[in-house]
Amino acid sequence: MKNFLLIFSTITFFLTVSAVRSQEIRSEVYNPPLPYHSNVDWGNDYTVSTTEPLGKVTGVYRNSNNTIYTAIPDTSIIPGKSIVVLASSNNGANWAVTGSISPSNVINKIKMVGRADSDSIFCFFQLGSLVYCWNVITNNLNQFTTYTNVNNFDACISSTNSLYLIIDLNTNNEVRFFGSANSGASWGGAVFLSNTAANPNIYMSGTGDTCLISYFGVAIIPDTTAGAVRTVRYRESAPGTLTVVGGFLTTIPAGTQKPQVKGVINGGKAWLFFSGGTPGFYEMYCMQSNDNGATFGASFTIGSSTGRSNFWFDATHYKLGAGGVDLVYRSDSTAAFPQTNQSTKLVYTLANNNNPSTFTTPIQISQHIPAVGFAFYTPSIIEYYNTAGDLGVTWVGLNGTARNVFYDRYAAVTHVSNNGNSVADKFILEQNYPNPFNPTTNINFTLPKDANVTLTVFDIAGKEVARLLNGELKTANSYSVNFNAMNLPSGVYFYKLESENFVDSKKMILVK
Numbered sequence: 269m270k271n272f273l274l275i276f277s278t279i280t281f282f283l284t285v286s287a288v289r290s291q292e293i294r295s296e297v298y299n300p301p302l303p304y305h306s307n308v309d310w311g312n313d314y315t316v317s318t319t320e321p322l323g324k325v326t327g328v329y330r331n332s333n334n335t336i337y338t339a340i341p342d343t344s345i346i347p348g349k350s351i352v353v354l355a356s357s358n359n360g361a362n363w364a365v366t367g368s369i370s371p372s373n374v375i376n377k378i379k380m381v382g383r384a385d386s387d388s389i390f391c392f393f394q395l396g397s398l399v400y401c402w403n404v405i406t407n408n409l410n411q412f413t414t415y416t417n418v419n420n421f422d423a424c425i426s427s428t429n430s431l432y433l434i435i436d437l438n439t440n441n442e443v444r445f446f447g448s449a450n451s452g453a454s455w456g457g458a459v460f461l462s463n464t465a466a467n468p469n470i471y472m473s474g475t476g477d478t479c480l481i482s483y484f485g486v487a488i489i490p491d492t493t494a495g496a497v498r499t500v501r502y503r504e505s506a507p508g509t510l511t512v513v514g515g516f517l518t519t520i521p522a523g524t525q526k527p528q529v530k531g532v533i534n535g536g537k538a539w540l541f542f543s544g545g546t547p548g549f550y551e552m553y554c555m556q557s558n559d560n561g562a563t564f565g566a567s568f569t570i571g572s573s574t575g576r577s578n579f580w581f582d583a584t585h586y587k588l589g590a591g592g593v594d595l596v597y598r599s600d601s602t603a604a605f606p607q608t609n610q611s612t613k614l615v616y617t618l619a620n621n622n623n624p625s626t627f628t629t630p631i632q633i634s635q636h637i638p639a640v641g642f643a644f645y646t647p648s649i650i651e652y653y654n655t656a657g658d659l660g661v662t663w664v665g666l667n668g669t670a671r672n673v674f675y676d677r678y679a680a681v682t683h684v685s686n687n688g689n690s691v692a693d694k695f696i697l698e699q700n701y702p703n704p705f706n707p708t709t710n711i712n713f714t715l716p717k718d719a720n721v722t723l724t725v726f727d728i729a730g731k732e733v734a735r736l737l738n739g740e741l742k743t744a745n746s747y748s749v750n751f752n753a754m755n756l757p758s759g760v761y762f763y764k765l766e767s768e769n770f771v772d773s774k775k776m777i778l779v780k
Contacts, residue, residue, distance in 0.1 A: 293400060294370045297407040301355060301364035304345075313635045313674040314360040316662060317352075319344040320639075320671035322374055325662045327650045328382035328389055330405075336360060336650055337382075337404060338662055339391050340673060341375040348372050351393060353404050358738060360660060360675040367404045369393070380404075381425045383474075384587070384653030388451065390431060392423045397438055401431065401452030410452045415444075424472040424479060428507040434461075434468045434481065441486050443468045449508030457509040461500070466492050473533045473560075474585045474653075477504040478513065480533040480561045482540060484526075485518070496522040497529050499540065501561045519555060519564050527579065528646065532593050534585035536560050537624045539593050541570075543579035550579040552597050556625045571617060571630040576601060580638070580646045588657025588755055592620035595627070596647045596661050598638050607666075612637045614647055614663055616678060618755060628754060633676050636665030657755045658734070678752070695770040700751070700763065704777040707754040711736070711763055714746045719767040723749060728760045736763075753778050 316325075319342055327338035336356045345352045351369035356362060369375075376394040391402045399412040399421050412418075412433060419438045425431055431452055434445035443465040447457035461468070461483070468483040479502050484495045497520035502510035519540055520526065527550070529542040538561035543550045551572055555564040571578055581597035595618065601611035615630035639645050645664035652658035660677040696714040703709060711723065723737040733756060736749050751763075758780045764773035 292371065293395065293409065293411070295367065295402050295407055295409040296370070297367045297404065298365060301366045304354060304363050304365050313665070313676050315667070315672050316340070316354060316360070316363055316675050317342065317345055317673040318667075318670070321645075321664060321673060323376070323378060324644065324646050324648065325664065325673055326378055326380045326391075326648050327660075327662055328380045329650050329652045329654075329660075330382060330387070330389055331384050331652075331654060332387050333357065336660060336675075337366070337380065337389055338363075338650070338673075338675070339378055339380050339393075339404075341378050341393070343372045343374075350375050350395075351378065351391070353391065356675075358740070359677045361740070367402075367407070369402065377421065379421075379423055381423055381431070383425050383427065383429075385427060386425060386429050388425075388429060390423075390425065390452065392421065392433070394418060394421060399433065399435065401433075401448075403451055406451075408451060408453070412446075412452070412455060414446060414455055414458070420467055422468055422470050424470050426472050426477060426479075426504050426507075428477075428504065430504065430507045432470055432472070432479065432510065434470045436466050436468055436483075441465055443483050445470065445481070445510070447508035447510060459502075459510065459512075462498075465498070466495075467529070469530055471531050471533055473535075474587060475535045475591065478502070478533060478560060479504075479510065480531040480538055480540075482519070482529055482531045484529070485522075493525045493527050494522060496520060497526065497540070497542070499531060499561065499564075501533075514562050517564070520567070528581060530581070530583055531561070532583050532585055533561055534593065535591040535621045537593075537621050538564070539583065539619075539624070540564060541581060541583050541595065543581065543597075545577075548577055550577045552578040552581065552595075554625075554627075558624065565625070568625065570595065570627050571597075571599065571615065573599075580644070582647050582649045582661075584649045584651050584659075586618070586651060586657050586659065586755065587653055589757055590621040592618055592624065594618050594649055594651065594659055596633065596649055598647070599630070607637050614638050614661065616661070631752075631754070633661055633678060634663065634665060634674070635676075636667060636672070636674050639664045639666050639671045641671075695765075695767060695772070697765040697772040697774060699774055700776045704779040705753075706778065706780050707756075708750055708752045709776060711749045711751055712746065713749075713765050715742055715744050715767065717744045718742070719744075722766040724764050724766075725751065726762045726764065728762075733761070 323341040349368040350373040353367040354363040355366045378393040382389040431448045443461040446455040465483045501513040505511040538557035540555040552570040614634040617630045647663040650660040698712040725734040
């Protein structure tokens with residue numbers, strides 16, 4: 269495999285191109301990014317792309333430049349491309365193309381990985397039975413050549429910036445994983461896990477060097493998703509090398525169908541999520557561990573409700589406070605037809621490390637009905653890993669009959685509304701209402717003229733915990749911002765409005 273680098277400069281932009289000649293796969297990074305004008309603000313949802321992707325959308329947040337990166341397997345956004353990476357530096361309000369993969373192909377699977385303490389972002393993707401690793405910042409593209417008969421894969425990144433890739437093979441039921449300490453240029457540390465396994469997952473702890481691996485055991489089960497699920501822990505003993513910790517567990521016994529399984533590990537706690545039951549009547553289940561995944565308690569349901577089917581989910585850890593886990597899943601009414609955004613929706617819940625088996629009441633985050641299809645459009649959480657504990661979610665949803673990619677940011681702003689056409693003669697920041705509040709409150713302000721507005725929330729120590737508006741241009745009018753503090757602890761907080769020569773702040777109290 270040969271790589272080459274081509275640098276092309278013009279007055280307006282340069283792009284970097286690397287190609288894996290043997291596979292005719294080319295990656296491009298655009299600097300500056302190419303403008304992309306598909307965005308429409310609809311309720312709380314931002315439109316990322318107006319075309320239907322060919323598979324799951326995935327993304328990460330890069331803390332060093334406060335930018336969201338989303339990779340979309342789509343041949344329509346830019347003709348001749350198979351993957352397009354879009355970036356937003358204003359929480360999804362606007363997007364630009366920062367990279368792409370060509371030529372046009374149907375990509376089997378795609379996953380972006382990154383960490384709060386890493387400046388690198390990698391996009392793993394599978395084309396046929398080949399897996400590639402692409403650094404979307406530096407544009408280094410490498411093919412994983414150890415095996416060229418991959419059926420499925422998963423990947424993660426550690427605190428040493430090492431990459432780990434786990435695969436199952438087409439020709440048999442083998443599952444193996446590998447490590448790379450040089451951004452995917454070469455892979456070593458090969459570990460054979462099982463020859464009776466399929467659909468592996470790997471998740472690296474956000475606070476340590478331990479990863480949780482799960483996979484289906486398929487020795488005697490003709491339907492893989494009805495097989496037992498096994499888990500095992502590995503610890504990073506050196507960059508690019510994992511060493512087993514403890515033994516293998518049959519965590520979920522064989523039986524009912526489990527179309528999706530994912531483990532999360534963080535801060536000494538672990539969660540194994542799975543959807544289970546019969547098609548059309550799935551429940552969201554969780555098994556929880558208080559000893560870093562060494563043992564798990566009995567399974568329990570999350571958000572169970574009569575007449576609803578809960579499935580297609582994503583889960584990841586968060587770092588705010590004691591830390592914990594975020595979960596987003598699709599919730600369908602088993603009776604409602606036609607679908608509405610109330611009967612079919614994405615909902616969000618969380619549990620913290622202090623009470624890891626107790627999940628908050630699920631809240632709806634989507635205004636557009638999540639789409640169904642053979643591409644299995646599971647939602648994707650983009651965790652900010654910032655001091656505010658912010659996160660966003662991308663999903664494929666319905667816009668009329670069209671299928672678009674949408675993004676919604678959870679943290680602070682549930683909705684910014686224009687209260688009318690009245691214009692005051694001065695800037696006004698009002699006291700939030702209700703106050704005290706739990707967990708939502710409204711913050712109203714008035715602008716006497718068009719202005720760029722920043723609205724920030726601080727804790728009592730003066731640390732920023734949420735940025736509700738970030739220098740956004742608003743026309744002269746009155747506005748209401750709905751602030752949701754579900755993932756913040758009780759206490760005294762301050763919110764500050766800044767616009768041109770105007771600065772004002774007020775106190776509010778969160779009581780849970």
